[in-house]
Structure formats: structure tokens, C-alpha cells
Amino acid sequence: MxxxxxxxxxxxxxxxxxxxxxxxxxxxxxxxxTATVGDVTSTATAGSEATAPPAPVWDGADLHVPGNFVLVLPLQFTLARGVVISDSDVTPLDEGTIRAEITEELRHLLFVIDSNSNMKVYSPGVSPVSAHLGRAANGGVQITYSQNVDSQAGTVSITFEGTLLNEQFTVHYEQYYNPSAFINANASDVVVTFNARIRWIAASxxxxxxxxxxxxxxxxxxxxxxxxxxxxxxxxxxxxxxxxxxxxxxxxxxxxxxxxxxxxxxxxxxxxxxxxxxxxxxxxxxxxxxxxxxxxxxxxxxxxxx
The missing domain is CATH 2.60.40.10 (Immunoglobulins)
Structure with a gap:
């Protein structure tokens, strides 16, 4: 499987x-x-009518991301490849299938900034992960995080490396799945790169x-x-x-x-x-x-x- x-x-x-x-x-x-997000964001409070923050002006030194955001679909893929790894073979995954399934996964991501300008990334079913903010060579902000999650199905390890500049997000994303010995599944390794616009959102x-x-x-x-x-x-x-x-x-x-x-x-x-x-x-x-x-x-x- x-x-x-x-x-x-x-x-x-x-x-x-x-x-x-x-x-x-x-x-x-x-x-x-909503109340939780209102407690951690500096741009809006729960239930308020506040609007999303304006696009930031990157000055090459400021690592501040001014508000919460989501990815805007469709993702513009520049690379999508993956393999299924069995004991005896390595089988390529269909590129179209990879694009569709990664899009379905990442469409639920929510990037949230708290009052201390720290970023957390929320994805379905798991606790939020803290992202590291760094300065990109093009003057944008690098947003990176890694995540290793164990479950009854096995272990999923992901790395997310993105550069945000003028509401444009360039992302390199890799996901490796190591199945549990108790289920009938093979390991897989998927790598994609894509460009996407972001949309600023208020807590409300x-x-x-x-x-x-x-x-x-x-x-x-x-x-x-x-x-x-x-x-x-x-x-x-x-x-x-x-x-x-x-x-x-x-x-x-x-x-x-x-x-x-x-x-x-x-x-x-x-x-x-x-x-x-x-x-x-x-x-x-x-x-x-x-x-x-x-x-x-x-x-x-x-x-x-x-």
C-alpha cells in the first residue's frame, strides 16, 4: 500500500x-x-471586526511578519517527485498525484503570529509547531520548520523551507513516511517546490x-x-x-x-x-x-x- x-x-x-x-x-x-487566536495575535482580537494587516514593507533588516496568513490556491509547482520504497524496489510516484495530495494537505496550513512576533504553524490533527524566522538573501523572510510525528501508522517527518517576499511565498517541502511494522505499507519520500501567494487574515x-x-x-x-x-x-x-x-x-x-x-x-x-x-x-x-x-x-x- x-x-x-x-x-x-x-x-x-x-x-x-x-x-x-x-x-x-x-x-x-x-x-x-477564535478566542485562542485572538489571545496570541497582535493584529486582532477574538470576535472583532479588525481587518487583516496590510502587506509589509521588507527593509532587509526587519524579520517581523505582521500577521496571520494562509496559502492561496492553486500552488504553482516547479518540482513534484516522490518514490515508494519497498524491501526490493523503489517505485516512482505519479507527479499529478503528488501535486493533488500535497495541495490537499497544505491547503489547511495556518500561519499565526503571537504578540511576541513568534510564529506557529497549525496543521490538521497535530499540535502547532514553532517556525524559525530568518533573513533571506533577497530581503524577504525565511520561514522554516521541521516536524516528526509518531502514530500507530508509523512516523512522518517533514521539512518546510519557505521565503516570503511581498506576499509571494517560495517553498521547498519534503515529507518522508516510515510505516509501522504493524501495518501493510511501504515507506515513501516526497519532495516538492512551489510558489504561492499568501492572504493576510484577521483572528475574527x-x-x-x-x-x-x-x-x-x-x-x-x-x-x-x-x-x-x-x-x-x-x-x-x-x-x-x-x-x-x-x-x-x-x-x-x-x-x-x-x-x-x-x-x-x-x-x-x-x-x-x-x-x-x-x-x-x-x-x-x-x-x-x-x-x-x-x-x-x-x-x-x-x-x-x-
Whole structure:
């Protein structure tokens, strides 16, 4: 099995309690409620009507990043390569697949500046990581961080090296996956470079994560998901991973309410699969900003039940 490239959602899934019953499982590691972001940013307070900061003027000496930001899609890739590493072979990964999966992963990144001008990077399912700020040769600001996360699925190690100049971000990103001995997967190594614009955001644009996710079965074996609202959320993105079928989470729908019914034949057919079905739900704010802290609802499979 090819390693899952979507780091954050993989780790959320690995953190689930496989013994979850009819009420499902929720997880909100890395959650950023609006109040929390308001406490750490110097540009806005929670619930305020403050606007995002203007673009900074880099003077070659100032390492200050004036506010929170997200990446603007699409990413403009200049390199996308990767391999799957087995005991006997090294197999190249499809370039288009790499671009699609890395885009899906990085679209959830949120870069937050606190009142001391320190930067933290939030990604789905894991605790925020501190980034190092340095001076780039072109007068911009270098933003770098590394992250090693262990889970039941194995270890994912990433390095992120970016240069921010005049709202343009040039990034070199590498992700190495070393699978656990307890699952049927191979190691993988993915390297990409890309250019992207950034968008400055105020704390009031960041919604709180949804809460208290659960599930029950509806007519014909449909899976009905419900959750409680996240403050300032105007919509929710619902993802699904069928572990016996999918390499990563798949986006199912964007909904405005606090429920979603999965009546697909694929879900019904795999409801009693060996490793079950897992859903992840993200809040979307009024300007399209997502909270990286998802809730996870896991329907255990036969492997966890037996």
C-alpha cells in the first residue's frame, strides 16, 4: 500500500479510539478557537471586526511578519517527485498525484503570529509547531520548520523551507513516511517546490472547530453524521477515508448545516470492512478560512471489534 501523503488527516485518524461505539469518536488536537487566536495575535482580537494587516514593507533588516496568513490556491509547482520504497524496489510516484495530495494537505496550513512576533504553524490533527524566522538573501523572510510525528501508522517527518517576499511565498517541502511494522505499507519520500501567494487574515476570520461529532445509521444503512457548531463557522467540509479502499481522506461535501448523510453505495458496502470508516469535519469561516482542528468520527471495523 502506498503511504498516505496527507499528513494531518493521517495523524488525526491514527489518534482515534478504535473501540468507539455508536456515538463515534471525536478528536480536536491542534484546534484553534477564535478566542485562542485572538489571545496570541497582535493584529486582532477574538470576535472583532479588525481587518487583516496590510502587506509589509521588507527593509532587509526587519524579520517581523505582521500577521496571520494562509496559502492561496492553486500552488504553482516547479518540482513534484516522490518514490515508494519497498524491501526490493523503489517505485516512482505519479507527479499529478503528488501535486493533488500535497495541495490537499497544505491547503489547511495556518500561519499565526503571537504578540511576541513568534510564529506557529497549525496543521490538521497535530499540535502547532514553532517556525524559525530568518533573513533571506533577497530581503524577504525565511520561514522554516521541521516536524516528526509518531502514530500507530508509523512516523512522518517533514521539512518546510519557505521565503516570503511581498506576499509571494517560495517553498521547498519534503515529507518522508516510515510505516509501522504493524501495518501493510511501504515507506515513501516526497519532495516538492512551489510558489504561492499568501492572504493576510484577521483572528475574527478564523472559526472555531466543530464539536462533539457522532454518528447513527439511517434508512438503508446510510451513515448520518452530526456535530455541534464552531463559533463563526458558516460551513463545514466533510472528508471520508475508507481504510480498506482509500490511500487518504476524500472530500465529500461542503455543507452549511451541522449534519451530513453519507448514503453512497461505497460507504454501505464497506460499513463492515476490516478497518472501518473514518470521517473528518473542518469548520470554514466567513471568508473561506478553515480551522485546521478537525473533529473525527470513526466507525470501527471488524478488526477493532474482534
Amino acid at each position: 502506498v503511504a498516505v501523503l496527507a499528513l494531518g488527516l493521517l495523524l488525526v485518524t491514527a489518534a482515534c479510539d478504535d473501540s468507539a461505539g455508536q456515538q463515534g469518536t471525536t478528536a480536536s488536537q491542534g484546534v484553534i478557537a 476570520e478564523i472559526p472555531a472547530a466543530p464539536r462533539n461529532g457522532s454518528y447513527h445509521f439511517g434508512a438503508g444503512g446510510a451513515i448520518v453524521l452530526t456535530w455541534q457548531t464552531g463559533q463563526h463557522a458558516v460551513a463545514y467540509e466533510v472528508y471520508r477515508q475508507i481504510s480498506d479502499v482509500d490511500q487518504q481522506f476524500q472530500l465529500l461535501a461542503t455543507v452549511k448545516g451541522t449534519s451530513y448523510t453519507d448514503s453512497s453505495s461505497l460507504a454501505r458496502q464497506n460499513l463492515h470492512s476490516m478497518r472501518g470508516i473514518t470521517y473528518a469535519i473542518f469548520s470554514v469561516g466567513p471568508t473561506g478560512v478553515e480551522n485546521p482542528g478537525a473533529i473525527v468520527v470513526a466507525i470501527p471495523g471488524q478488526a477493532s471489534q474482534g
